[in-house]
Amino acid sequence: MAGEALPTGPRGCGAPREITLLPHTHWDREWYEPFEVFRERLVAMMDGLLGLAEGGFPHFHLDGQTAMVDDYLEVRPEREAAIRRLAAAGRISLGPWVTQADEFLVSGETLWRNLERGLARARELGRALEVGYLPDQFGHVGQMPQILRRFGIDRAVVWRGVPRAIDRTPFRWEAPDGSAVVTEYLAFGYSVGWRVPEARDGRELADLLRGTAAGLGPFLLDGRMLVPVGWDHSGPDPTLPAKVEEARRWLPAVELRVGSLADHLSADPPPGLPTWRGELRSSARAHLLPNVCSARTHQKRERGEAEALLERYAEPLAALVPGLPWPADELDRAWTLLLWNAAHDSVCGCSHDEVARAVDARTREARAIAERVADRALAALAAQVARPGVLRFNPSPFEREGVPGLGWRVEDPGWPRARAEAIPLSLDAGWAWAGDVAFRLRDERDEGDLYTFCPAEGDGDLPLEAELLGPGLVRFRGEGIEARLALRRAPGEAFLRLDVEVANERPDHRLRLHLRLPRAATGSVAGAPFELVERPLASEGSELEAPSPTWPARGGVWAGGLVALAHGVFEYEVVDGGELALTLLRCVGTISRERLATRPFPAGPGVPTPDAQMLGTWRFPFGVLPTDRPEDLIQAWERFALPLREARAPGGGPLPARGSLLEIEGAALSSVRRVDGGIEARIWNPSRRRSARARVGGHRLLLGPARIETVRLEAPGGAHPG
Numbered sequence: 001m002a003g004e005a006l007p008t009g010p011r012g013c014g015a016p017r018e019i020t021l022l023p024h025t026h027w028d029r030e031w032y033e034p035f036e037v038f039r040e041r042l043v044a045m046m047d048g049l050l051g052l053a054e055g056g057f058p059h060f061h062l063d064g065q066t067a068m069v070d071d072y073l074e075v076r077p078e079r080e081a082a083i084r085r086l087a088a089a090g091r092i093s094l095g096p097w098v099t100q101a102d103e104f105l106v107s108g109e110t111l112w113r114n115l116e117r118g119l120a121r122a123r124e125l126g127r128a129l130e131v132g133y134l135p136d137q138f139g140h141v142g143q144m145p146q147i148l149r150r151f152g153i154d155r156a157v158v159w160r161g162v163p164r165a166i167d168r169t170p171f172r173w174e175a176p177d178g179s180a181v182v183t184e185y186l187a188f189g190y191s192v193g194w195r196v197p198e199a200r201d202g203r204e205l206a207d208l209l210r211g212t213a214a215g216l217g218p219f220l221l222d223g224r225m226l227v228p229v230g231w232d233h234s235g236p237d238p239t240l241p242a243k244v245e246e247a248r249r250w251l252p253a254v255e256l257r258v259g260s261l262a263d264h265l266s267a268d269p270p271p272g273l274p275t276w277r278g279e280l281r282s283s284a285r286a287h288l289l290p291n292v293c294s295a296r297t298h299q300k301r302e303r304g305e306a307e308a309l310l311e312r313y314a315e316p317l318a319a320l321v322p323g324l325p326w327p328a329d330e331l332d333r334a335w336t337l338l339l340w341n342a343a344h345d346s347v348c349g350c351s352h353d354e355v356a357r358a359v360d361a362r363t364r365e366a367r368a369i370a371e372r373v374a375d376r377a378l379a380a381l382a383a384q385v386a387r388p389g390v391l392r393f394n395p396s397p398f399e400r401e402g403v404p405g406l407g408w409r410v411e412d413p414g415w416p417r418a419r420a421e422a423i424p425l426s427l428d429a430g431w432a433w434a435g436d437v438a439f440r441l442r443d444e445r446d447e448g449d450l451y452t453f454c455p456a457e458g459d460g461d462l463p464l465e466a467e468l469l470g471p472g473l474v475r476f477r478g479e480g481i482e483a484r485l486a487l488r489r490a491p492g493e494a495f496l497r498l499d500v501e502v503a504n505e506r507p508d509h510r511l512r513l514h515l516r517l518p519r520a521a522t523g524s525v526a527g528a529p530f531e532l533v534e535r536p537l538a539s540e541g542s543e544l545e546a547p548s549p550t551w552p553a554r555g556g557v558w559a560g561g562l563v564a565l566a567h568g569v570f571e572y573e574v575v576d577g578g579e580l581a582l583t584l585l586r587c588v589g590t591i592s593r594e595r596l597a598t599r600p601f602p603a604g605p606g607v608p609t610p611d612a613q614m615l616g617t618w619r620f621p622f623g624v625l626p627t628d629r630p631e632d633l634i635q636a637w638e639r640f641a642l643p644l645r646e647a648r649a650p651g652g653g654p655l656p657a658r659g660s661l662l663e664i665e666g667a668a669l670s671s672v673r674r675v676d677g678g679i680e681a682r683i684w685n686p687s688r689r690r691s692a693r694a695r696v697g698g699h700r701l702l703l704g705p706a707r708i709e710t711v712r713l714e715a716p717g718g719a720h721p722g
Contacts (some may be wrong), residue, residue: 087126202246304568
């Protein structure tokens with residue numbers, strides 16, 4: 001489900017008995033300014049911080065991400081020893097992430113590697129903060145508690161997305177498999193203590209903290225209050241320790257300290273914690289900013305394609321093809337680029353145009369690396385088979401077109417290949433029909449920004465005219481926009497392929513593909529990191545932000561008897577229970593506007609973003625599958641988005657014409673790679689209700705509902721006939 005509250009415990013205590021002031025910064029590597037502009041500020045901030053810390057400043061929290069430290073060390077490599085000393089002594093906290101990634105717009109494997117690499121780098125630099133610090137993400141995926149627990153982390157910190165039903169801190173946050181983390185809720189955000197540096201002395205600080213306690217007190221279950229002191233791109237307040245020392249005189253009943261997250265979270269949680277299970281996507285007390293999912297939509301598709309190339313072709317082939325050295329440096333570079341791009345302001349597209357162009361360049365480079373690694377490994381496999389011909393590789397864990405899962409088959413070069421056939425179409429009242437499948441385009445004005453869609457007052461629809469151009473081809477035209485949609489079916493595929501090409505010269509609008517549902521829908525089931533998540537028609541809203549009927553989907557979504565498939569992440573809405581709308585373009589010209597009908601407060605600076613108007617020609621491939629089974633989404637997406645890959649085989653090698661590199665059964669596949677000389681495969685169970693009997697090579701395991709498992713094989717087992 002999108003999330004559900006479980007029976008709750010006691011009410012908040014009202015008055016703090018212990019206050020931890022957490023000096024920190026929230027550091028966006030790039031946002032309304034490019035990376036190098038913010039790095040110049042970072043170097044100045046870090047220079048000052050290290051000097052203070054070496055002089056006795058108690059603690060500073062470096063935003064839970066190691067990227068900012070590495071960005072600094074590129075300029076000041078001579079300061080690495082100081083960072084190591086201070087981290088080991090607990091004076092600065094590092095990690096656990098590489099970057100503060102958006103959780104919905106990247107793959108589950110990206111979230112996993114972000115944490116794995118962040119923890120490793122922080123430990124290398126002295127000590128890692130083992131807290132799931134997630135201060136500014138635009139909501140949180142349901143499997144995050146399980147991801148954290150798999151790394152031994154049992155505490156988390158969140159702000160956005162927490163629903164109205166959770167009105168105390170800490171609370172128990174559960175993943176669909178039952179894994180749970182005790183979670184500190186930043187009810188008023190990560191900058192609630194932003195005025196603390198303005199206090200001139202301890203008495204003024206005590207007054208400020210009394211006001212803060214009045215707001216936070218009702219949320220406190222155990223009388224322990226966390227006050228983050230910092231904000232975007234801020235540095236430490238050198239006067240804080242002295243002011244705290246003096247403020248203790250004015251707050252004699254409170255234990256007041258400057259401390260770390262680890263200090264604050266070290267106590268055992270109180271009994272009877274309120275519990276939430278699943279994803280956090282509410283705007284009850286903070287902006288969720290849901291329409292970043294449709295800002296610069298081409299970036300979401302291109303990132304998804306790059307992740308798929310790296311996770312499902314490059315790494316598995318490089319790991320499993322016999323005799324190949326593991327290309328660690330190349331793969332490390334590809335992951336570094338994708339993790340930089342995973343930072344929330346980068347991947348969301350809600351940034352300066354120059355930042356967006358840098359994101360595009362990194363994605364292209366990561367994709368090129370993955371292509372080279374995959375092509376090289378596939379050529380090495382093709383060189384080892386006995387029979388000459390065309391070798392076809394299947395990246396899925398199940399058989400496709402006669403090719404074993406994670407295996408190959410050699411075919412004759414002249415083997416006849418059936419071509420995709422165009423599907424006859426008819427038009428009726430603006431809808432294009434192909435049997436029981438119907439689709440149309442709808443365009444409407446958008447008065448919003450990169451964060452939030454805002455419809456125009458009155459009738460915001462922009463008219464489009466439909467025209468059949470030939471078998472399986474229809475055109476929609478309006479002022480400043482033309483779109484061609486081609487519908488076809490490939491042999492052996494249960495779904496239809498719907499390719500959309502849009503030539504857009506119109507600003508300030510939202511263009512969506514609407515699919516008619518076979519039956520009325522009361523919710524949806526969408527792909528998300530390591531899960532199929534069940535959702536209602538709209539998220540919870542408030543006076544801060546209107547309830548949002550749009551949601552992110554990774555790879556596909558099911559509603560009302562229909563699955564829609566796509567590359568990467570896309571935005572969808574179930575419209576009036578009878579249509580599934582998929583956002584193609586949301587064209588806006590600024591990062592944030594001051595006031596919208598859907599969001600009466602700004603979400604960022606009003607920086608112009610002309611590139612985000614998405615002028616030009618764009619292509620969007622989709623798949624459409626009528627089915628009553630939401631779980632069909634997983635295999636359908638693999639067939640849609642992960643094509644069989646080919647290489648010419650000269651013949652004369654030791655391997656048979658058909659075989660498998662690694663047999664996996666009964667589970668969805670996330671990744672296969674080489675680790676410490678062996679093979680590691682990560683699998684997961686898409687069902688929230690049933691266990692699955694899975695097999696990875698010779699390992700058999702019972703995979704609990706919604707469970708993620710990492711299976712380690714001692715050494716590459718080698719290819720075998722399939």
